[in-house]
Amino acid sequence: MCDLRVSFAGIAFANPIVVASGTYGFGREYQEYLDLNELGGICVKGLTLHPRAGNLAPRIAETPMGMLNSVGLQNPGVDAFIRDELPWLRQFNTKVIANLSGNTVEEYGILAQKLSDAGVDLLEVNISCPNVKEGGIAFGTTVEGARAVTEMVRRNSTVPIMVKLSPNVTDIAAIARAAEDAGADALSLINTLLGMRIDIHTRRPILRNNMGGLSGPAVLPVALRMVYQVASAVNLPILGMGGVATGADAVEMMLAGADLVALGTACFVDPLAPLTAKQGLTDYLARHNITQVTELTGKVALHA
Amino acid sequence: MQRLCDIIHAQQLTDHIYAITLEAGELGRLAQPGQFLHVRCGGDVLLRRPISVCDAENETLKIVFEVKGAGTRWLAEKTSGQLDILGPLGTGFSVEGQHILLVGGGIGTPPLLYAARAAKGSTTAILGFGSRSQVILQDEFQTICDNVILTTDDGSAGEPGQVTGPLENELQSGTYDMVLTCGPKPMLRAVANLAAQYNVPCQVSTEERMACGVGACLGCTVTMRNGDNLRACADGPVFDAGEVNWDV
Numbered sequence: 080m081c082d083l084r085v086s087f088a089g090i091a092f093a094n095p096i097v098v099a100s101g102t103y104g105f106g107r108e109y110q111e112y113l114d115l116n117e118l119g120g121i122c123v124k125g126l127t128l129h130p131r132a133g134n135l136a137p138r139i140a141e142t143p144m145g146m147l148n149s150v151g152l153q154n155p156g157v158d159a160f161i162r163d164e165l166p167w168l169r170q171f172n173t174k175v176i177a178n179l180s181g182n183t184v185e186e187y188g189i190l191a192q193k194l195s196d197a198g199v200d201l202l203e204v205n206i207s208c209p210n211v212k213e214g215g216i217a218f219g220t221t222v223e224g225a226r227a228v229t230e231m232v233r234r235n236s237t238v239p240i241m242v243k244l245s246p247n248v249t250d251i252a253a254i255a256r257a258a259e260d261a262g263a264d265a266l267s268l269i270n271t272l273l274g275m276r277i278d279i280h281t282r283r284p285i286l287r288n289n290m291g292g293l294s295g296p297a298v299l300p301v302a303l304r305m306v307y308q309v310a311s312a313v314n315l316p317i318l319g320m321g322g323v324a325t326g327a328d329a330v331e332m333m334l335a336g337a338d339l340v341a342l343g344t345a346c347f348v349d350p351l352a353p354l355t356a357k358q359g360l361t362d363y364l365a366r367h368n369i370t371q372v373t374e375l376t377g378k379v380a381l382h383a
Numbered sequence: 384m385q386r387l388c389d390i391i392h393a394q395q396l397t398d399h400i401y402a403i404t405l406e407a408g409e410l411g412r413l414a415q416p417g418q419f420l421h422v423r424c425g426g427d428v429l430l431r432r433p434i435s436v437c438d439a440e441n442e443t444l445k446i447v448f449e450v451k452g453a454g455t456r457w458l459a460e461k462t463s464g465q466l467d468i469l470g471p472l473g474t475g476f477s478v479e480g481q482h483i484l485l486v487g488g489g490i491g492t493p494p495l496l497y498a499a500r501a502a503k504g505s506t507t508a509i510l511g512f513g514s515r516s517q518v519i520l521q522d523e524f525q526t527i528c529d530n531v532i533l534t535t536d537d538g539s540a541g542e543p544g545q546v547t548g549p550l551e552n553e554l555q556s557g558t559y560d561m562v563l564t565c566g567p568k569p570m571l572r573a574v575a576n577l578a579a580q581y582n583v584p585c586q587v588s589t590e591e592r593m594a595c596g597v598g599a600c601l602g603c604t605v606t607m608r609n610g611d612n613l614r615a616c617a618d619g620p621v622f623d624a625g626e627v628n629w630d631v
Contacts (some may be wrong), residue, residue: 101629102595102599102600103599104598104599104600104601105513108595108597108598108599108617109384109599110596112385112597122600132610132611132612133601133604133612135606135612135631136591136592136603136604136605136606136612137591137592138592138601138602138604139430139591139592139594139600139602140592141428141429141430141591141592143427144427144429146429148594148600148602150600150601150602153601153604153612188458198512204429279627285592287511290496293393295429296429344429344594346427346595346599347384347430347431347594347595347596347599347600348423348430348431349423349467350385350597
């Protein structure tokens with residue numbers, strides 16, 4: 080029998096399979112397809128201080144083995160989440176990971192306080208948002224921005240904090256170290272890769288927002304590379320994601336350095352993907368006589 | 384629900400439009416008019432394809448779709464075996480009404496067939512196509528509806544022109560208490576405007592690029608007059624025409 084339990088930033092996950100923020104709503108939509116108790120954790124839809132209507136459609140464009148999205152952080156706001164969704168989610172034996180996004184460093188602080196007071200298990204800090212006070216440069220693309228947001232969330236949270244890294248940077252290891260120095264308890268990566276598609280008949284971008292975030296199997300190798308680089312640079316537990324669809328993908332992500340693994344776009348293709356991946360991971364462990372799933376983490380054996 | 388459904392019949396209707404009938408078990412009994420199936424396609428296609436239910440009888444479901452890209456091309460070539468289906472999904476038509484007017488354009492006509500079958504009141508269908516070679520489901524509508532008016536843009540079948548001409552004639556009669564419509568967006572907008580002008584309630588079936596199909600990803604939203612972005616897959620695809628913001 081394989082032990083799937085993972086202790087992550089001091090939190091006891093029953094298994095390493097998590098669903099990624101923005102792909103699972105607040106869990107309600109998928110409850111008729113699978114038992115949410117089977118998931119290690121749920122990263123909920125990204126939350127902001129105030130409700131957001133999001134971007135105009137089209138918000139989706141398909142790509143070779145992937146998709147672009149430009150939802151624009153549509154969500155009911157942090158207070159509505161705490162009032163209407165969190166009590167419902169709490170009935171399940173799965174970890175609730177609240178994903179938060181701010182327009183300013185101060186907003187991150189308020190969000191962190193509200194959500195940790197409300198009793199979520201873990202905060203996932205989306206630092207890919209534009210900083211409105213700094214001309215819209217995403218916090219997560221500079222060492223200073225990542226540090227400022229992480230410090231603010233750290234000061235205002237009573238639960239562990241996990242910083243979600245953007246792949247749209249030159250040196251992701253430098254951003255990871257900044258988050259570690261500023262007090263992050265864990266890291267998650269990768270967020271989506273900025274992309275674009277163009278309708279050749281109208282010569283207009285397919286997305287109304289012109290550009291959007293790429294996800295799906297196409298990004299898996301980029302995610303693996305970045306998880307490996309970040310795992311080599313910091314001493315923090317890592318939630319690895321980006322293109323993971325199967326148990327084999329999850330094994331690969333853990334070998335690269337992840338402690339937990341999230342599926343996202345794969346859920347759109349098959350609502351049962353998280354459970355199928357969990358079974359595939361279990362089968363791999365059994366086949367290789369590995370008794371603890373944690374033994375996989377970071378065990379890639381590089382060529383000399 | 385998710386189910387592997389046997390293909391029991393596959394048929395090409397026009398150059399680009401195909402019909403597949405599925406043994407769908409419980410999905411067939413649950414399907415309501417205006418709902419859709421989210422169909423997994425093979426090959427290199429990642430996302431499922433949302434396709435309206437054209438007809439349902441006991442445990443069989445019929446879908447009619449147009450080949451637009453790699454996914455639907457794969458589906459058109461799939462004439463036997465099984466399809467991985469999520470469904471029935473979405474909020475469909477309310478077919479309440481004594482005298483219902485159905486207005487369909489092109490590949491928007493199929494869901495209206497099931498609406499006509501489910502309607503208790505009398506039904507008149509106005510079906511618009513580009514030309515004679517693109518006409519689909521005419522016999523089926525004629526079997527179910529009390530009255531069918533066909534239009535083609537080039538006049539090669541039925542009345543020449545678009546659906547809005549006959550629609551205004553019918554609305555002027557004052558007999559209808561509900562309009563149900565599905566088709567290209569400019570047509571939906573024109574139908575919604577005419578229905579509002581004659582004070583007849585109107586439900587529109589919308590279409591957006593979609594990912595999850597179950598309401599989780601917020602990819603397929605339709606903007607309402609009040610500024611809300613509602614999910615075509617879960618809150619729709621059918622909306623009250625008066626609530627949709629047609630100007631975005």
